[in-house]
Amino acid sequence: MSTNVNIDWDKLGFAYSKTDLRYISIWKDGKWDAGKLVEDNNISISEASTSLHYGQQCFEGLKAYRTKDGSIQLFRPDENAKRINRSCERVLMPEIPVDKFVDACLQVVKANEAFVPPYGSGATLYIRPYVIGIGDNLGVGPAPEFLFGVFCCPVGAYFKGGLAPVNFMISEKFDRAAPHGTGADKIGGNYAASLLAHVEATKKGFADCVYLDPATHTNIEEVGAANFFGITNNNVFATPKSPSILPSITKYSLIHIAKEYLKMNIEERVIPIDSLGEFIEAGACGTAAVITPIGGIEYKGNLHVFYSETEVGPITRKLYDLLYGIQFGDVKAPEGWIVKVK
Known part of the structure; x- marks a missing residue:
């Protein structure tokens, strides 16, 4: 795993880059498993997954911030957890306990601490939780299984050259x-x-x-x-x-x-x-x-x-x-x- 990363923080844009670890949890037989951190940034799912054909999926976006004293913090992750559950309810996917959602985000940030940009750079660590319907399901209906994932990547200040209209x-x-x-x-x-x-x-x-x-x-x-x-x-x-x-x-x-x-x-x-x-x-x-x-x-x-x-x-x-x-x-x-x- 990375302890030091060679990133020019000032040149970061809002784009994907692979970090060390991401979180995956599977819902099957009526419950979520414990979840785990994995190195592979590719996921393998059935070609008949409802997320691919019927759009049964949702996602969130939040950030981790490096403070002046070097510590790292999240901003209102419980609200992201509540919102992803409203989205899940709307498209018939199982809810994620708020504690599980927040813990998954914390695990991912801790595992990729080296990628959290330094204070003063204006850059942050963007966190992308998502839920998708997976498994063999040809007809229009809820999936038999679901995947909850969280990955992260460093992103630059949105405004290049400062806040401007x-x-x-x-x-x-x-x-x-x-x-x-x-x-x-x-x-x-x-x-x-x-x-x-x-x-x-x-x-x-x-x-x-x-x-x-x-x-x-x-x-x-x-x-x-x-x-x-x-x-x-x-x-x-x-x-x-x-x-x-x-x-x-x-x-x-x-x-x-x-x-x-x-x-x-x-x-x-x-x-x-x-x-x-x-x-x-x-x-x-x-x-x-x-x-x-x-x-x-x-x-x-x-x-x-x-x-x-x-x-x-x-x-x-x-x-x-x-x-x-x-x-x-x-x-x-x-x-x-x-x-x-x-």
């Missing part, structure tokens, strides 16, 4: 999810459905697209694979409310920070696309980037600019700095948010 366009041809579908769950089909819209947006010079609600196409839902928020001129942190939005752990952390640290008012509500003018700042939030400041959104041929296309708004920056500081141990965290690895 980017522009988005409204997706008028594509929906991310169906009404009453799986939009609130972290399953692969939602992401597959977004690939074409993302490519078309980037071809037009935008970072990604903003999806409107699938029922009426009048209200903002998600920004690419992230949640939307807006800041009003009367100190309100507003974010869309819809049954087809993935509940972002980052977003709900920002809601707490906005309310408790910055004394802002919080509104989870319908946000019509025609009401962009009420926001003086806007952003997208998620695990990968923490916050992506939104410079402007193009809708029906017009670009609506929020604070600036080149400068980050002051409230957005405060939110980012506070959450980033909590994750890296520089700002006192709310009770229960941090799990120490070592």
Whole structure:
């Protein structure tokens, strides 16, 4: 196993790289086995697995952070455990006990400690838990067996050159999810459905697209694979409310920070696309980037600019700095948010 790794932390991107060990557990005959760490980063499954043909699978994403004193910590892994279980329930897969999920993540981080980037590099260790249906199953129905896996890899700071606004366009041809579908769950089909819209947006010079609600196409839902928020001129942190939005752990952390640290008012509500003018700042939030400041959104041929296309708004920056500081141990965290690895 690696004790020292030869990685240029400053040049890391958000890309896969193999680390030493990963965790695998199998569900069979009504229960999960004890699970184990393995060296092989390939898995062997039946060609008839439901995950391959019917999309019976889900995943999560979280990070391990190196603090100034050299210790390592996870950020709210219990919330990832709860969310993966909601996803499992939606596509008829067995739930994973929260303690088992968190322990699997801890085992993987400890086993790959050498790959946790140093404090100050802006890089982190990305952790990817997943559950897939496996075994011989030709008909449309739940799999006879399931695999719960966790792997990790070091990833660079999402923002090369610092926090900076980017522009988005409204997706008028594509929906991310169906009404009453799986939009609130972290399953692969939602992401597959977004690939074409993302490519078309980037071809037009935008970072990604903003999806409107699938029922009426009048209200903002998600920004690419992230949640939307807006800041009003009367100190309100507003974010869309819809049954087809993935509940972002980052977003709900920002809601707490906005309310408790910055004394802002919080509104989870319908946000019509025609009401962009009420926001003086806007952003997208998620695990990968923490916050992506939104410079402007193009809708029906017009670009609506929020604070600036080149400068980050002051409230957005405060939110980012506070959450980033909590994750890296520089700002006192709310009770229960941090799990120490070592």
